[in-house]
Structure formats: C-alpha cells, structure tokens
Amino acid sequence: MRKILIADDHSIVRLGTKQVLCSMPDAMLITEAKTFDEAIFLIEGQSFDLLILDINMPGGNNRQMIDAVKLRQPGIRILIFSAYDEILYALNYLQAGADGYIEKNSPDEDFRTAINTVLMGEKYISRAVRELLIGKFTGQQEHRNNPFTVLSPREIEVMNLITKGLPLIKIAEILHLQLTTVSTYKTRIFEKVGVKNVIALIEKAQMYKTTSHLA
Template sequence: MKVLIADDHGIIRLGVSQIIKEIDPGSTIHEAEDFDETIRLLNAHIIDLLILDINIPGGNNFQMISTVKSKQPDIKVLVFSAFSEELYATRYFKAGADGYLQKDTSPVEVKSAVNTILSGKHYMSQNIREYFLQGMIRKEVNMNNPLAELSDRETEVARMLVMGISQTAIAEKLNLHTSTVGTHKYRIFEKLAVSNIAELIEKYRIYDYS
C-alpha cells in the first residue's frame, strides 16, 4: 500500500503513519507539509491513498480533491479535518472525497475508514450515516445551522475571513478577482445576518462545531 499523508502538523503525520503501519507493515508512506508538496509527490509517485488535511497551506478549498484526482484518477482520498463533519462532510463527498474523518477520531475508526476506502467503498462516521438515514442532512441541519445555507465557495471565503485573511489574499488563494470576493462577502453577510467580521467570527463560534 502506498500512502501520502498531507498535513502541516508533524505530530499528526507521525500518528497517522503509525496507524498505517499497523494496518500494513509493508506500506510505503510519503509525507507532505503543504499542498504544493502534495502535488509534487503525486507527480512523482503512484499513490493508493491520500490522507488530506483540508486546511493544509496552499490548499484550503473544495477544488483540492478534483486537482488531486486529475493527477491520479484512481487515488482514494480520505479527508482528515478539524472542521465539523455535519457542515463539511457532505460538501467534500460531493467534491470527490472517498471518506471524511475529524481529527479527534479514534485510531480504531481511522483503521476502519482506511480499510473501507481501500476496498472501494466510501466511509462516513456513524454520526453522519444516521443523519443520512434519518433524512436530516438537508432538513434539520439547514434549518438549525445558518452556515449550512452558504454555497461551497461562500463557505471557503467565510472560513478565510474568519481566519483573518484579507480579501486580496483570498482572491489570490482562490484565483478570483477581488471584486468577486467582495460579492461573496456581501452574500455571506446577508445570509448570516451579520454586518462585520467580528459578528461573522461570533457566528462561526456559535455554529461551527469544529
């Protein structure tokens, strides 16, 4: 098994590497600290499984997965994130992910996710499966959590605004015009009923269960 772990935190890469070695002691593991390095490694090696931190430097958007799969169409992608799965898991599945786990997941569940994905299936936690089975993903989550009303692009922009990234820097990261980012910001404020960044941060503090 050939695995690429893309995460900017060394302790996370170490922990995940140990779990992978427990699954397959003969596995080959590559590591990347940012998205540019991830792409360089994908260009140099055939990878069976990419374990991807969605907030990795140089990435941080929903297009990362399509970029990865354009390089290696058969690669399996397990998103490993600190962000709330209720808000983000379905978005990343739609973007092409094969699985989604939060970083506080137990080693046992990480092993289960890896084995499931490598068998050709998608993996989601019991929590998300229950939401799907009960038909609640689009109903109750959307009604109760205003952040779910944002589009994928608005979610990306909002998350960066909360992180203190300027509109100019956001435009560069997402390859957008600054005016387009301004339009997204206006729509975000309108949908979330906020009037400034401080209120946006507070809205995320309340509703983003990361």
C-alpha cells in the same frame, strides 16, 4: 503492499497518523508531504493507493486540491483528515470528489474504519454527516437548525478564508475570483448566517462547531 501518502504540515499529526497505519494488519509503504506542492510533486512521480489529506496546509486550502490530485492520479483514493468541523465541510469535499472525511479529534478506531472503508473503494462519512445527508435528500430541516448548512460550497470556502482574517483582495487571489465577486459572497454569507461583521461570524461558527454533535 498499500502505498499511502500523508499530506499534513504538522509533524505530530503525521507521526500519529503513521502510528495508526502501522497498527493495521495490511502492509503499508508510507510517504509524507509537508506541503500541498510537495504532495503534488510526489503524486506526479509515483502511484499511491490512498492520500490522507489535510485541507488547510501550505499550498492548498480549498476544494480545488481534490481536482489537482485527481487530474494527476484519477484512481487515487482521498481521505480528508481535518480539524474543520465535518458538519460544515464534509459534504462539500465529498461532492468535490473526496472519498471520505474524518475529523482529527476522532477516535483511532474510527480513523482505522475510515481508512479501510476508503481503501475498499467505498465512501466514508460519519453518522452525523450521514444524518445531515439524509435530511437534505428527504427535505427535512436539519434538526440543529445550523445556519451554515445553507451555504454553498464556494461560500464555505470564502467564509473559511474570511474567518482566518485574510483581506478580500487576498481571498480573491487565492480563489482566482474578482474582488467584487468575493465582496458579493461575503455579503451573502453575512445575510444567510445572520451576522453583521467578521467577529460575529467567527463566534457563531465556533458556537455551531461546539454544538454540532449534540443531540
């Protein structure tokens, strides 16, 4: 029997995820966590085959979540199940040690495929992310000219918190960085993306989130 842990702070998402899991042929024992701290507590007490993890929940909202989980259970498989655009975030979390990344608006069949792929010990990425990855390795320019693809993993984390309206001092606390370091990251992000303020950054991020799947 497969032991699955769903970590998401929205009850409706946990319910929908359970329904998808229960529709699959393999027997599964499903456990739920509403916060990242609760997920870590459960992981410390029992073994799981798969963690289905939201990356924006109380107690956790950055790549360090992956390290925290793997430190306690190195063999656990992690499937990121997020509302965040995979074009902007998937590669960063895969590089951090996640085994797959799928958006919450994906069809049920794609979600099942992602679960099966990860449980079989393979990495799961969508076609859009696969094309982006190939482009990076072949040196080809990303065909959508998405400015966010040039941001580093840490810059992505800082940008995510900035667009939530958090002050720089709070971001520094969350990411365990100096305030001056966060300020430098903010300046770099604005320069790379080509914006001058947070509102423009949010608008541009939304624009590329909307158009990132278009040919």
